[in-house]
Amino acid sequence: MSMETGIHYFLQETGNQTIGRPREAATFLDEAKTQEVIRFHRSIHGYKPAPLHFLKHLAERLGVRAIFIKDESYRFGLNAFKVLGATYAIGRHLSARLGISVEEASFELLRSAEAKQKLGAVTFVTATDGNHGRAVAWEAQQLGQKAVVFLPKGSAEQRVEAIRQTGAEAHVTDGNYDEAVRLSRKMAEENGWQVVQDTAWEGYTDIPRWIMQGYTTMAREALEQLEESGEPVPTHVFLQAGVGSMAAAVHGYLQSCLGDRRPATIIVEPHTANCLYQSAQIGDGAPHTVDGDLETIMAGLACGEPNPIAWEILRDHAAAFVSCPDWVAATGMRMLAAPPGDDPRIISGESGAVGLGLLAEIMRSGELSALREHLGLGKDSVILLFSTEGNTDAKQYEDVVWGGKYPLVPDPSCASRQL
Known part of the structure; x- marks a missing residue:
């Protein structure tokens, strides 16, 4: 109506x-x-x-x-x-890579020198209108890892800079949000990065x-x-x-x-x-x-x-x-x-x-x-x-x-x- x-x-x-x-x-x-x-x-x-x-x-x-x-x-x-979703998802992902259950995991364990040595360098990539990307970037920074973030055209400069302040890469694209999501998927496939996105597609649901x-x-x-x-x-x-x-x-x-x-x-x-x-x-x-x-x-x-x-x-x-x-x-x-x-x-x-x-x-x-x-x-x-x-x-x-x-x-x- x-x-x-x-x-x-x-x-x-x-x-x-x-x-x-x-x-x-x-x-x-x-x-x-x-x-x-x-x-x-x-x-x-x-x-x-x-x-x-x-x-x-x-x-x-x-x-x-x-x-x-x-x-x-x-x-x-x-x-x-948004940090609530990003921290838990990244925590679950890294726990799986370490071969431990989420019940065994903690934030301190995942950021420990031992965990980082086992994990090696991990790059997380995502698309965002601002808040989710900043959350992913913050989590990567806290865990000593890297993040690459794509934003749609017209994104507020304050939101872009908030992401960059974590040490992450932030790129404003020429497309809308959904096009930025598709770009992040493409870049992940080409570079071996891990996508952290709150939407699903075939083969990407966890x-x-x-x-x-x-x-x-x-x-x-x-x-x-x-x-x-x-x-x-x-x-x-x-x-x-x-x-x-x-x-x-x-x-x-x-x-x-x-x-x-x-x-x-x-x-x-x-x-x-x-x-x-x-x-x-x-x-x-x-x-x-x-x-x-x-x-x-x-x-x-x-x-x-x-x-x-x-x-x-x-x-x-x-x-x-x-x-x-x-x-x-x-x-x-x-x-x-x-x-x-x-x-x-x-x-x-x-x-x-x-x-x-x-x-x-x-x-x-x-x-x-x-x-x-x-x-x-x-x-x-x-x-x-x-x-x-x-x-x-x-x-x-x-x-x-x-x-x-x-x-x-x-x-x-x-x-x-x-x-």
Whole structure:
């Protein structure tokens, strides 16, 4: 469905009813696997859970019981969540090369002189819009290895330089993100490098699964933090998606852990890179790609080809797929930067804030009442959001928050919306 606000959505009841696949949680994202992941992450110096903030006054303004947002800008000083996937996947890969299990591995063991002597020189290669590449580069630096990173055209200079500061090579290409992925694969084949990518293709599934498992750490932390605060499990979770790996990982873990108590999952994408929304709308069960420049303010979500592993999970279980214009992300950024009452101020980048921007629009727009009612959003709803990045492009952040770039859509039917 298309809205005059520019927000498009596709609704499902309890998953895609036309495919006939069993709706069981992905076993590789279950509690036992997640505990292995967390044990490894805890072995990394500087690990601590990212904060979970309670936005009490904003929840009151929007008419829901509670809003919680996990602030991933604190993750290992890298200003984004991607390091969770990169560290675990590289850790699993190197452990296998050393002939040890992940249960035996630790970050210190992998960076030891003995391990490096056995492993020899390893070069990791990846494609990125910024955060994933920086995570791979940081991990390689920590382990005394090398990284080569390819970025799509138009990548923010701050993100490129953050990668180079780790000692990695960073190359801005003339193509979009998906073309950068294909280039990284080609270079790996030609040079004997190891690809570390969170999307899968034929013959390349282990590392994408390990990356997805790495992302479950933040979901496990969130549930523990909710329990410690005495709050109930969330009724709704808004998950932004590029190739879909983070969204599927969080949803798969929550479904495995919570079963019938799992929250309704709303998948959020930018218009120009809405491959999951398009795949759901086509409805034949297959993942479909989106072509073009994929240009959007939400650089971390500018991916046109879904991860097929993630797609199968989201296809069968997500409650809704929503495609958003850029102003929705900008609105979320400004709301978090200038919250009501004594709610905490959160510095959230474009990809990190789009979930809150969409939630606010759903709750205050009469035009989106059907979506609100279908999802059961109201006074008893407990919302969980993930701010997956901070101001990783500081200039863009200031242009939006200070300069008013991407203003709220001028829609007469929404003139009565107020926060």
